[in-house]
Amino acid sequence: MPNIRVLRDIKARELVRANEVARRAYLYVARNQALPPQVRHQAQLQLNTFGRYTRPTTVKNRCHETGRGRGIMSEFGLCRFQFRLKALKGELPGVQKASW
Amino acid sequence: MVAPARIAALTRLRCSIFQTSYNPTSVRTGAKYLRARLRGPSMAQYYPAALNLSQLAREFPELEIVDPDEEQRIQDVEDKKKRGKGAPKKAKSKADSRRATRKK
Numbered sequence: 001m002p003n004i005r006v007l008r009d010i011k012a013r014e015l016v017r018a019n020e021v022a023r024r025a026y027l028y029v030a031r032n033q034a035l036p037p038q039v040r041h042q043a044q045l046q047l048n049t050f051g052r053y054t055r056p057t058t059v060k061n062r063c064h065e066t067g068r069g070r071g072i073m074s075e076f077g078l079c080r081f082q083f084r085l086k087a088l089k090g091e092l093p094g095v096q097k098a099s100w
Numbered sequence: 101m102v103a104p105a106r107i108a109a110l111t112r113l114r115c116s117i118f119q120t121s122y123n124p125t126s127v128r129t130g131a132k133y134l135r136a137r138l139r140g141p142s143m144a145q146y147y148p149a150a151l152n153l154s155q156l157a158r159e160f161p162e163l164e165i166v167d168p169d170e171e172q173r174i175q176d177v178e179d180k181k182k183r184g185k186g187a188p189k190k191a192k193s194k195a196d197s198r199r200a201t202r203k204k
Contacts, residue, residue, distance in 0.1 A: 002150065010147060017140030024133050032130035059143055077146065 006067040009060055012053035019054040023047065 002010070029035060029043035052058060062069050063079035071080040076092060087095040108124060115122040123129070157165040180186055191197040 002147070006147065013140075013144045013146060017144040020138050020140040024136075024138075027133040028130040030130070031128055031133065033128045056139060056143065061146065064148060 003067045005069065006062055008053075009062055012059050015051060015053045016056050016059060019050060020056075023050060023054060 026043045026047045030040050030047060032040065060069055061072050061074055061077065063072055063082055064077045065082040066079060068079040068082075072078065073080065073083050076083055076086075078086065083092070086092050088097065111124065112122050114120075121129070121131075153165060153167040154170060157163075157167055177186070188198060194200065
């Protein structure tokens with residue numbers, strides 16, 4: 001069972017995906033300097049009504065195994081310690097302990 | 101020396117040939133928000149899909165799936181109640197509330 005932070009992150013990812021097209025449309029209107037300022041302002045106000053977890057910046061890559069939020073190796077989606085454990089067990093293809 | 105009007109005409113022609121938009125004053129059009137690829141679909145599949153027993157049990161009640169973790173939790177709650185360590189009764193009025201007896 002993933003911990004609450006991972007569950008929250010999963011929720012955020014789903015909401016980002018669901019609202020992405022609408023948000024992009026409003027962003028286009030709000031950032032378009034060719035449009036009248038009133039329209040742009042209305043679009044910005046609409047953008048502000050979206051929930052907290054619909055912004056892509058709230059999404060954080062967490063460890064697949066432990067849910068840790070720091071020290072993630074994005075290539076494997078694991079935190080540094082889980083990466084080490086799995087690599088030593090030989091569960092990560094192509095990863096080898098350095099020795100020279 | 102080439103007249104600025106000539107250079108502008110040249111730029112406009114170049115834009116029409118290479119199908120780019122003619123924007124001499126660099127006005128922000130917001131096009132980059134439409135041009136960028138959607139990131140949601142790849143974001144949503146970051147975590148590997150995990151089997152959720154309680155969700156399965158809720159979806160298919162006819163299978164009568166037993167979630168051992170949930171069983172254990174209910175058992176623990178029962179045990180605590182027997183030892184008098186259960187959750188307190190819901191207060192009927194404001195005066196019954198445990199908050200009222202709390203030290204200020």
